[in-house]
Amino acid sequence: MTLPDWQPADTLSQPPEAALYDWLCEPGSLTSRLQALGSFRVELLRESALPARADEAAALGVAPGSPLWTREVLLHSNGTPCIFARSVMRPEQLTNSPLRLAELGSRSLGERLFGSPDVQRGPIQISRWPDEWLPDPWRGSACWARRSLFSATHLQLLVCEVFLPGWPAGQTA
Numbered sequence: 001m002t003l004p005d006w007q008p009a010d011t012l013s014q015p016p017e018a019a020l021y022d023w024l025c026e027p028g029s030l031t032s033r034l035q036a037l038g039s040f041r042v043e044l045l046r047e048s049a050l051p052a053r054a055d056e057a058a059a060l061g062v063a064p065g066s067p068l069w070t071r072e073v074l075l076h077s078n079g080t081p082c083i084f085a086r087s088v089m090r091p092e093q094l095t096n097s098p099l100r101l102a103e104l105g106s107r108s109l110g111e112r113l114f115g116s117p118d119v120q121r122g123p124i125q126i127s128r129w130p131d132e133w134l135p136d137p138w139r140g141s142a143c144w145a146r147r148s149l150f151s152a153t154h155l156q157l158l159v160c161e162v163f164l165p166g167w168p169a170g171q172t173a
Contacts, residue, residue, distance in 0.1 A: 004055050004127035006147065012126055019168050024126050024146045030161060031110030032110040034077045041076040042106045045135065049091055049144075056088050059149055059158050069094045069123075071109070074135075075161075084134060084143075085109070089155070095136050096154035107158065113150050122149035129162045141165045 016022045026033055033039045050070040057064040068088040075083040087109055093165050099112045099119070113119050129145040147160040 002128075002130055003027060004129060004145065006055065006125040009126050009146070012120065015126075019162060020144060023051040023163060023168050024144060025124060027124070029110040029114040030075065030083065031108040032114070034075060034082070036170050038078045039076075040108075042108050043074040043076060043081070044104075044106050045072040050088075052088065056147045056158055060088070060090065060149075060156055062090065067091055069101075071104070073109075082164055084138065084164060085160065086133075086162075087157055087159045089157045092120075093155055093157075097152070098145045099152075100157065101157075113157075113159070118152045119155070120151050122151065124148050131158075134162065138164050 009025045014026065023030075023033075025158065031040065036117040048070060051065045052062055052068045055062045056068065057066060060068070062068070071085075071087045073085050074081040075085060083137070089101075090119045094121065099116060101112065104112070113121075124146050125148070126144065126146050129143045131139045131141060131143075133138065141164070143162050143164060145160055145162040147158060148158045150159060
């Protein structure tokens with residue numbers, strides 16, 4: 001398996017086509033941008049403690065394999081799944097965070113993050129996403145992904161968003 005090779009967005013030697021690159025570099029909330037296109041829905045796939053992957057462990061300063069609170073969702077735009085998102089943080093931060101992330105369910109994480117003035121977003125990094133890490137229907141798709149570290153008092157949350165095949169398909173909002 002090839003691990004992600006996270007790079008700052010502006011240093012990619014071979015970025016994806018312009019429409020997708022624009023979405024990957026979006027500095028604001030993807031939730032807001034998707035909502036501007038029409039109907040939007042979050043489908044919760046999994047929320048549990050899972051072992052940290054090597055790239056996640058490095059970003060959060062924990063040992064690989066350490067347990068992380070992990071949330072995986074699909075973001076749907078106009079009835080079509082377009083983004084697979086995986087968010088991770090140390091489990092003890094789940095109860096200490098004022099964002100009440102354990103209560104999200106099928107609500108948007110982006111609304112909480114971008115709605116809180118205390119949360120700071122780190123730089124956007126871009127990479128190809130390992131096929132083995134995608135849900136079954138999208139394996140073998142060579143998808144592009146982006147990630148950012150969101151920080152606040154008692155919070156370090158790594159959010160990774162993987163753009164599924166066919167996105168953005170002319171979506172420019």
